[in-house]
Amino acid sequence: MRPFTPQDFAVRRRRAAAQARTAGMAGILVAPGPDLAYFTGYTPTAVTERLTMLVIPAEGDPVVVVPLLERGDLVQATGGELESSAWNDGDDEYATAARLLAADGRYAVSDATWAMHVLGLQRTLTDATFVAFTDSLPMLRAVKDAEEISRLAAAGAAADAAYADVLGLTFSGRRERDVADDLGQLLRAHGHEHVDFTLVCAGENGADPHHEAGGRIITDGDMVVLDFGGLMWGYGSDTSRTVHVGDDFTGQEREVHDVVRAAQQAGVEAVRPGATCQDVDRAARAVITDAGYAEQFIHRTGHGIGTTTHEPPYMVEGEERLIEPGMCFSVEPGIYLPGQFGVRIEDIVVAFPPGSPDSALRLNTSPREVQVVA
């Protein structure tokens, strides 16, 4: 994978400035984390109370507000490509930032900017307005270019390889967290630099969509939801499959799995030119509703993915945005039966890539039929 270059980051910043202009905004304020890495390649040692913030004005050159004692790290990471404005302990960091901003400007800020910082800016620039990226420029990072898609595809393939290996493990008699540990090691072994989550939810725990993995002993006859992901080359993986321990299924287990599988297929097939994000949710949800499980599908159908695991666009009722070529997102319907079990099937897809201009391409291709484990 070729590393992103200073030119790549500059292109992204120029595109962001253009989006800000189109939206009538004065600029974009970028906090440390995935957003700052996306626009500069720079990630501070730690996200702390000390203000670091990239200012991308709608017109003019970007500048990074940086603590004096971290300026060296910034220069090293960016090759000195970016202007910086340093402040020292004891200075008013918001005054330093305010000098770069229009007094009555409207600014988009990273969703995860610390409240302390945005409140500090509001206090300093009382006539300026601040709106979160997701609420003002949700498409900032939503459309991926070829280099980004190749990273997401690599991450997806690695997650699939980890899943293939997991199927060969013994589940019965082990704790959820033991299988979760194995899953984390497999993600690393297949090239992930970071493991974000390894959910292993056996039996009744599968009915809790965000159950992690605990001390419950997995036993013969359990349905087990696996949902795992992390970062590879800086981009995320996120996939779910539901397996069965032993081949002695109940009729309901088979039925629910079939419904979720059909719903997931319908969601993926709903990614067509002219479709909106909510169409994907509606298509998947309709299958589950028709089967009588509407009340048991208790979350949205999907979320964008890139340098963060969850990001716009969201596949949810009310999201009327058109799906554009290069958007990457999850399609992950589920059915959750409290006290019994759950089923979720999740793939990351890319919309209308070269080669399939009218449909979604799955970046996870593990078998979606229910697999039997030992």
Next chain:
Amino acid sequence: MRPFTPQDFAVRRRRAAAQARTAGMAGILVAPGPDLAYFTGYTPTAVTERLTMLVIPAEGDPVVVVPLLERGDLVQATGGELESSAWNDGDDEYATAARLLAADGRYAVSDATWAMHVLGLQRTLTDATFVAFTDSLPMLRAVKDAEEISRLAAAGAAADAAYADVLGLTFSGRRERDVADDLGQLLRAHGHEHVDFTLVCAGENGADPHHEAGGRIITDGDMVVLDFGGLMWGYGSDTSRTVHVGDDFTGQEREVHDVVRAAQQAGVEAVRPGATCQDVDRAARAVITDAGYAEQFIHRTGHGIGTTTHEPPYMVEGEERLIEPGMCFSVEPGIYLPGQFGVRIEDIVVAFPPGSPDSALRLNTSPREVQVVA
């Protein structure tokens, strides 16, 4: 170490409510992370765009706003002690939160609350006011009780034990990051559940206070700044020492190290009844200024530590707050000579603990004399 109990968390919440009342605030809004863990023991699987927020009203019972699909995790972590108000994907989560808030109330919010969330609350409750903890109730977590101090002491002792082991390693000929990896493993071996940072800054890299650890080969004659810490029993360690590779010192190396050591001692001794936080900074800085290195001490002298590595109170010019019994913070002056080397010496101290009611007790007791490594 006994685990914190639901009663401990309830006591903390009641104390916070009392602080809010005293400050004329309507309540406290707590985001996932160290703040939420401090007040509830609950840490969501991941901090995401989905709003989780503990509301501690000045009067009345606390309630946790939680995504529906994570309510099970909350109940499990808190033993159902806390009321919750769940919202589902597609709902307006800020409306859910707003129903728990006073329309014209003034609220303290966790510093690290996502900007998206505080801006969403501002949009929904246009007459309410939001101020960051650090700017409104900085003392919320600053005074530690005996249970907390025992955890900080254990973390400090473990960091010291890791340092003692590090002194026996070979430095010369290895990369900074190799020593950093060893340091991380030693912190874990001595009981840390999480390693936050392991800075190894050789020679000229030591002049950058936040240099991490890179590919530079450590060589004979280098001064090497070590600064490392993590979490043990949920509480932080953070200590720095500067070592020398081989015993062939320059006069300047010895002089600068002596100055920093004297400055650190002066900072610790400035912790006396009636002293303010800025007095600690002034005492340490005076020693360095008198030695002619004022311009080379480019950061504040210290920061509070607890469930986060950096938190109020800050030992910085302008912080006129009195030091109170039970405050825990770092004393870490340094001198940074660009292109040459740096020296920093850092201990965590607790102010006026039982047994030393008029002074600071160091929680790090590694020798502060410069140590020679191989």
